Amino acid sequence: MTRPLVVTVSHDLGQEQAEARLRSRIDSVRRTLDSYKIAVLRESWTGNRLDFAVRALGQTAEGAVDVFDDHVRIEVRLPWLLAAFAERASGLLRSRGKLLLGHEGGERKPGA
Template structure:
């Protein structure tokens, strides 16, 4: 069984504003990464369940938005496990951009 990729991003926006930014920014985040396509996103309260395709492989995960952080967990297929560090840093940098205090 593969080990999930975990990313925690602190923020100072509060839960509602963080959710608003993530909802509005997911489409533009995937548009800026041509190798990644978000296939599905479902919000239930403060939890996002998502599925995406990258390099021809499908992966899924969740993002839990709290008052001061976002915890993202992604299950990668074996092929993408080989580039897990790149995936992890990409997720973290894109989410940080969306959550920067403006």
């Protein structure tokens, strides 16, 4: 049985620019996951959607990142063992998502 974890990150970049930033910064995501001992098993883009699978603690989680004009929606289906870490994972996804999109706090920096 899996538990869905859904995180949204607001932005004001437009879909095209947000997707371009995510695509260009995907290697930093891998490095971050690696530091948490999480292996990326699969990732594939179809239009504005990234489907992925990761493995941690011997468990596989699958999910998707959907890029929209004003937000990014991240959904991860966590197996029961990993669901215990859902709250921490939610915070990590939110903070890393903001950094990947190029801003912190969900607001555009002055002059940006």
